Amino acid sequence: xxxxxLLVVVxxxxxxxxxxxxxxxxxxxxxxxxxxxTGSSAAGESAAAGxxxxxxxxxxxxxxxxxxxxxxxxxxxxxxxxxxxxTRPEDPDSLPETDSGHWYDFEYPFANVEKETMPxxxxxxxxxxKIIVIKNxxxxxxxxxxxxxxxxxxxxxxxxxxxxxxxxxxxQTQMVDxxxxxxxxxxxxxxxxxxxxxxxxxxxxxxxxxxIGSNVMPSPEGMKYLLSFSAPDDWGQSRLLAQQIAEDAGxxxxxxxxTHNPGGSAYYAxxxxxxxxxxxxxxxxxxxxxxxxxxxxxEVKRVVSDWITKYGDDLNVIATSETTGQAIGAIEACxxxxxxxxxxxxxxNSETALNYVKEGKLACATNQPPMQDGALxxxxxxxxxxxxxxxxxxxxxxxxxxxxxxxxxxPAQW
Numbered sequence: 001x002x003x004x005x006l007l008v009v010v011x012x013x014x015x016x017x018x019x020x021x022x023x024x025x026x027x028x029x030x031x032x033x034x035x036x037x038t039g040s041s042a043a044g045e046s047a048a049a050g051x052x053x054x055x056x057x058x059x060x061x062x063x064x065x066x067x068x069x070x071x072x073x074x075x076x077x078x079x080x081x082x083x084x085x086x087t088r089p090e091d092p093d094s095l096p097e098t099d100s101g102h103w104y105d106f107e108y109p110f111a112n113v114e115k116e117t118m119p120x121x122x123x124x125x126x127x128x129x130k131i132i133v134i135k136n137x138x139x140x141x142x143x144x145x146x147x148x149x150x151x152x153x154x155x156x157x158x159x160x161x162x163x164x165x166x167x168x169x170x171x172q173t174q175m176v177d178x179x180x181x182x183x184x185x186x187x188x189x190x191x192x193x194x195x196x197x198x199x200x201x202x203x204x205x206x207x208x209x210x211x212i213g214s215n216v217m218p219s220p221e222g223m224k225y226l227l228s229f230s231a232p233d234d235w236g237q238s239r240l241l242a243q244q245i246a247e248d249a250g251x252x253x254x255x256x257x258x259t260h261n262p263g264g265s266a267y268y269a270x271x272x273x274x275x276x277x278x279x280x281x282x283x284x285x286x287x288x289x290x291x292x293x294x295x296x297x298x299e300v301k302r303v304v305s306d307w308i309t310k311y312g313d314d315l316n317v318i319a320t321s322e323t324t325g326q327a328i329g330a331i332e333a334c335x336x337x338x339x340x341x342x343x344x345x346x347x348x349n350s351e352t353a354l355n356y357v358k359e360g361k362l363a364c365a366t367n368q369p370p371m372q373d374g375a376l377x378x379x380x381x382x383x384x385x386x387x388x389x390x391x392x393x394x395x396x397x398x399x400x401x402x403x404x405x406x407x408x409x410x411p412a413q414w
Contacts, residue, residue, distance in 0.1 A: 238273025253316030300329025
């Protein structure tokens with residue numbers, strides 16, 4: 001009899017425990033109203049939990065990302081533009097480098113590409129999918145990019161893994177092979193080198209893995225293997241920078257440019273986007289020199305010091321391709337030479353840049369938020385898994401930052 005009573009009691013306890021477990025809200029569900037990017041892990045778990053009813057696709061389509069923001073209070077998933085390329089010149093190479101048409105294939109490598117047959121979307125929902133992001137390198141900008149890519153994956157209930165070759169194209173080639181061997185559902189790819197990108201993307205495509213390009217444009221040959229491409233509007237923001245520094249300089253004087261790392265699309269956009277725009281709107285401004293000293297402040301300082309010695313009062317404007325080491329080096333060189341009259345403008349919006357803009361040491365910077373840059377291709381991947389058709393290319397809307405509006409961009413993301 002005692003044994004029977006004991007069995008009945010145990011059974012009742014198990015039933016009670018079962019009901020208690022069903023009634024208790026999971027941590028992910030209780031965090032479903034998280035509204036910042038930094039809280040996105042709980043939101044991703046909530047997306048994956050998704051409730052009891054509906055298919056995976058229905059749960060995926062029900063995910064609402066509208067309330068998520070970055071630490072600076074701006075939306076994590078931002079408004080974008082779909083570029084509309086102009087008509088291609090018959091022979092771009094025959095045009096001078098000061099003509100934007102010369103760089104047509106660099107700015108619009110996606111314009112006249114005949115794509116390979118693209119993989120068909122499974123249209124079964126993004127929740128539970130695995131994505132590998134093959135980066136181009138390590139940099140404070142990319143640290144924020146990586147963080148946002150992972151967070152965006154969590155919001156959509158996807159697993160996002162990030163690999164970085166630290167600017168070594170040979171290491172990136174190895175990582176492409178490694179990623180293929182892991183059999184992810186999709187790869188997001190940022191090339192170290194434009195020319196090698198076609199080889200990498202062809203290999204991924206032939207492995208049957210869909211791929212989205214991000215941040216840095218591959219070559220036109222590589223574009224035909226992409227489902228879609230997302231990035232900052234590098235050429236657009238370079239033109240905005242040129243317009244601002246031309247206005248500040250009174251549309252006259254000599255200028256010089258510090259380039260981005262050779263090989264990537266930013267190298268061409270951030271140099272020749274400025275050159276071609278100034279040739280168009282400020283023909284009285286003269287290009288004195290273009291140099292590629294890298295990203296370290298000391299090397300940039302040396303180059304700018306040499307410019308000041310060589311060109312003297314003819315040097316009126318300096319454009320940098322990023323705003324950490326390059327901006328620091330340029331500003332320090334001008335200060336050391338007592339040349340606070342030289343106008344300096346740079347691409348992107350690092351904390352260094354925004355502080356310099358506030359102080360008046362940097363005339364302007366451009367709005368290129370890394371977290372939105374990292375979240376965008378992950379969002380495109382989620383949409384594709386959900387059965388949506390993707391545009392060939394999608395760009396973040398550019399903006400210029402000056403002393404008058406810098407407060408709108410603080411605190412900085414990196």
